[in-house]
Amino acid sequence: MGLEPEMSFDQQAFRQALGQFPTGVCVVTCSAGSQQLGMTISSFNCLSLEPPLILFSIDRKAVSLPLWEKAAGYAVNVLAENQKDISNRFAKSRSNKWEGAKFAHGQFGAPLLPGVAAVFECIRKAKYTAGDHILFIAEVRSFNSSIDRMPLVFSKGRYAALESTEFVAPLWPLDIHY
């Protein structure tokens, strides 16, 4: 198969093509009253540096969506390469995702998971319906990262890990910055 555009929208082929774009894996969290919410997402991305905005999208079929739409703040927990079990736990709909889970309370009530590669604490800025998903845009108010931890990767519908041997401490600013 070459790189010609697909002429018809075969759903499976579309998903397969999207899987050629690797992402990290995050558990986005928020709280609704005394209830904690958490969801594994790969749709996290940076949107703006000034102001610091991030985005993620949630399937309109997600059971917990009405609660996400009400939340004023979120924490995006970027999973480390040894946290596949956490990713699987927070991807299971209608399960008790928080049973026995360790977490701290973030500044906007959103749970913070231990051992993650990075965390971004955000407040909601905007929300748009976009096809079968809701796009959330949030402003980062604080963040933390453990640069010694490698991030978990998701590609081709599977988890993957980065080759740590390819990594050396970067000199800032990066010469490949766009």
Ligand SMILES: Cc1cc2nc3c(=O)[nH]c(=O)nc-3n(C[C@H](O)[C@H](O)[C@H](O)COP(=O)(O)O)c2cc1C
């Ligand atoms: C690696 C991975 C990435 C995912 N990314 C997303 C995502 O970006 N958006 C989304 O709505 N669901 C995503 N999911 C599925 C949700 O985690 C799952 O449907 C959700 O936890 C269901 O929540 P519910 O209990 O509210 O129904 C992903 C699952 C996995 C395993």
